[in-house]
Amino acid sequence: MYDRVQGWMYALEHHTIFAAVKKGFLLVIPIVLTGSFALLIRSFPIPAFQEWLAGFGGGFLLRLMNFIFDSTSGFVSLYLVLGISYYYSDEFAAGNPGLRLMAMTTALACFIASFGGASGSLELESFGTIGVFTAMLCSILATKLFFAMELNVFRKFRSYAAGADIHFRSSMTAILPMAVSVAVFAVCNLLMGTLLHVANLNDLISTLLESLFGNLHGELANGVLFTFLQNLLWIFGIHGGNALDTVAQTVFTGDHTIISKSFLDNFAVIGGSGTTVCLLLALILVSKVKSNRNLVCSAAPLxxxxxxxxxxxxxxIVLNPVMFLPFILVPVISLIIAYTAVAAGFMPPASQTVTWTTPVFFSGYLATGSWRGMLVQLIILTVGTGIYLPFVKLWEKIQADGSQFMVAELTKCFRNGEEDGADMNYLSRNDSVGMIAKAMAEQLRSDVENEAVPVCYQPQVDDKGRVIGAEALLRWKYKEETVYPPLVISLAREDGCYExxxxxxxxxxxxDLSRIREKVGADFQISANIVAEQLNSEKLIRDMIRLATDFDVNHQLVLEVTEETSLVNLPRIGENIELLSEHGIYMAIDDFSMGQTSLKYLRSNRFRYVKLDGSLVRQIVDNxxxxxxxxxxxxxxKNLGFRVVAEWVENEEIRNVLLDLGCTMFQGYLYSPAVPIEELVNFCISYQQTWMKEEKGVIK
Structure with missing residues (x-):
């Protein structure tokens, strides 16, 4: 049951629309971060600092912070429209960046049209956090509408213009889809104003919510409803504070009321909507996901x-299928705790207005004028963090299990493609498999650029029991799980980072060869895999020679090229192999017997080793x-002078048959799986000591 729910939630999270919204939010984080720092400086809760800020340079620094905030967070909805539309348009025109830019521009124009009043006037504040919900809605609907008309309705009636400039002609073809899309949103906005007497969608939502209040009896009931709705709206990207600002000004007023704006700011929503300071503490305490820990480092100072x-x-938090519940629940419980403390006479009412950027505990003391306000805040933090803890663990478990689930799906799809010989271009797909493939390719490229790709080594043992070498094997991990190596290679090729x-x-x-030479012997060799196309590149070959020379491992490095790729039709491959041989770098054919490699390379002794195809070795006992x-x-x-290495030697029965056939070099789980370099060294030393004892007759 859990697997089904987890699979459903992961599929929902990686649905094209939800994935576009999530990535759009991630794209605007640098903008939000810049604006938040400017806001922090502008609102730093120390009166002396505020006086200095206002007076410095005639108020220049204060105006600068205002300008930075207004140009970043003040227009975050506009940036969000572009970000979401950019990712969502990938579903319709992945290979046409020009058309995607047109769709983004259309979505932006439709969003602006959604805030136009009856007179056509616009309020700039609508493009800040107030407009986040409308931004999400417009970016998806406008992009979908644009491509529906561009790809279907107007395909036969495109506006072509004379001239050879393809970009100009592409722009002209987008005229009708863009014009119709913007007109549709503008008409909807005007109809909303005419029929419902509201300026925009946000005002409509605010009006409907305000009608809920007044029918409830009791200040606490109104307070709980207000807090619930305020945080619920944030889950859908609607700025709850702004949407319910009129309610706060009309419902929570009076000389004898407990719940006031100061009370709500300093006790119900400590750290912001969702009482997120508790979420921050929960992440600090239990988070194990690297991305979440990095997020904490960025979010904690602010x-x-x-x-x-x-x-x-x-x-x-927006549209989060797990975190929405504590995000709503914790502020409500915080409100009830603080209200009970005041009603019971333990804590004085929050009678003083406190700057909303004042840190916790300081705000509790200043708002109530008592240390009891600080104590109540401590209780709220403890309870709230305790509520968030299991949800943080669940969310990270779902993230980890979901990744494993989708990686397993991608691996299964890849293996089926291997068997069928199907085209495996996963990065061009827009389904859930394509989503995880893109995420993996992005992480792989980052790891390659940072030289953080794990390499393990599987030992090779001869018939006398000596460890004579090892094969380097890729053991790259995604979300702490090792990925099927051929899939990694396929993604690297498709992404362009294979070389x-x-x-x-x-x-x-x-x-690693240069490090272990003294411990395992100068004749110890390690083989690494390349493809035939790389063996045909003289530049790459000379770079390999230079690399081996720099580390002084020329006679210890072996390059394996799979026989799966034909060597015959590559013109420079022969002379490049000779060049490698001259510099002491040996060659091996991997998976020999697949039928495409010309025997002329074996006749001329260009390959020193041939590795048997694993499918033959696995069946050698019964077939x-x-x-x-x-x-x-x-x-x-034996006749042509190359040595034969048997892979996939899993048990003694397979090895004994190979020995009877004359094979003297083995590699497989009978001896060891692929291990990190430190374990390889220990294996070689331990195995060597055992072999020497056997040679001396200590072990019969």
Whole structure:
């Protein structure tokens, strides 16, 4: 049952629309961060600092902070429209960046049209956090409408113009879809004003919510409803504080009321909507996900001053299927705790207005004039953090399990494609498999650029029990889980970072070889995999030679090229192999017997090693034909002067059959799986000591 729910939630999170919204929020984090720092400086809760800020340079610094805030957070909805539309348009025109830009521009124009009043006037404040919900709605609907008309309705009636400039012609083709889209949104806005007598969608929502109040009896009931709705709206990207500002001014007023704006700011929503200072503490205490820990580092400095946009947009809280419940529940419980403390006479009412950026505890003391206000805030923090803790754990478990689930789906899809020989271009897909493939490719490219790609080594043992070498194997991890290596290679090729990945692995191999030479012997060799196309590049070959020379491992490095790719039709491959041989770098054919490699390379001794195809080795015990093929290859190796290595030696029965056929070099789980370099060194030393004892007859 959990797997089904987890799969459903992950599929929902990675649905094209939800994924576009989430990525759009992540895209505006730098903007929000810049604006938040400016806001913090502008509103820093120390009177002396405020006086200095207002007087410095005739108020220049204060005006500068205002300008930075207004140009970043003040227009965050506009930036959000562009971000969401950019990612959502990928579903319709992934390979046409010009058309995607047109869709983004259309969505932006439709969003602006949604805030035009009956007179056509616009209020700039609508483009800040107030307009987040409308921004989400417009970016999706306008982009969908634009492409629906561009790709279907107006395809036969496009506006073409004379001239050779393709970009100009592309712009002209977007005239009708853009014009109709903007007109539709403008008409809807005007109809809303005419029929419902509201200026825009946000005003309509505010009006409907205000009608809920007044029918409830009791200040606490109104307070609970207000707090519930204020935080519920944030879940959908609606600025709850602004949407219910009129309610706060009309309902929570009077000389004998407990619940006031100061009370709400300093006790119900400590740290901002959702009482997110408790969420921040919960993440600090239990978060194990790297991205969430990085988010905490960014959000904590501002969170101390009740600026929580980074946390709300970065996690994100908006449309979060798990965090929405504590985000709503904690403020309500905080309100009830503080209200009970005042009603019981334990804490004085919050009678003083306190700057909303005042940190917790200071705000509690200043608002009530008593240390009891600080104590109540401490109780609220403790209870709120305790409520958030299990949800943080659940959210991170769903993130981890969801990633594993989708990686498993992608791996299954890839393996099926391997068997069927199907086209496996996953980065061009827009379904959930394509989503996880893009996320993995992005992480892979980052790891390659930072040289953080793990390489493990599987030992190779000869018939006398000596460890004579190892094969370097890619063991890259995504979300702490090792990914099927051929899938990693496929994603690297499709993403365009395969050559950089190869170079990263070769550098690691040469570095490790130079480190372990003294411990395992100068004749110890490590092989690394390349593809035939790379073997055909003289520049890459010379770079490999230079790399091996720099680390002084020329006679210890072996390059494996799979026989799966034909070597015959690559013109420079012969001379490049000779060049490698001249510099002491050996060559091996991997998965030999797949039928595409020309025997002329074996006749001329250009390959020193041939590695048997694993499918032959695995069947060698029960399949007589496999034994005959392997025996023929071993015999051919003796006649032509190359050595044969058997992979996939999983048990002694397979090794004994190979020994009878004349094979003397083995690699497989019978000896060891692929291990990190430190474990390889320990394995070699331990195995060598055991072999020496056997040679001396200590172990019979």
């Amino acid at each position: 969170g101390l001053f009740n600026i929580n946009e980074i946390l709300v947009f970065g996690l994100p 950089a990945l190869t170079w990263c692995i070769l550098t690691a191999v040469c570095r 007589a034909r496999c034994r005959e093929i392997v025996g023929s290859i071993i015999s051919l190796g």
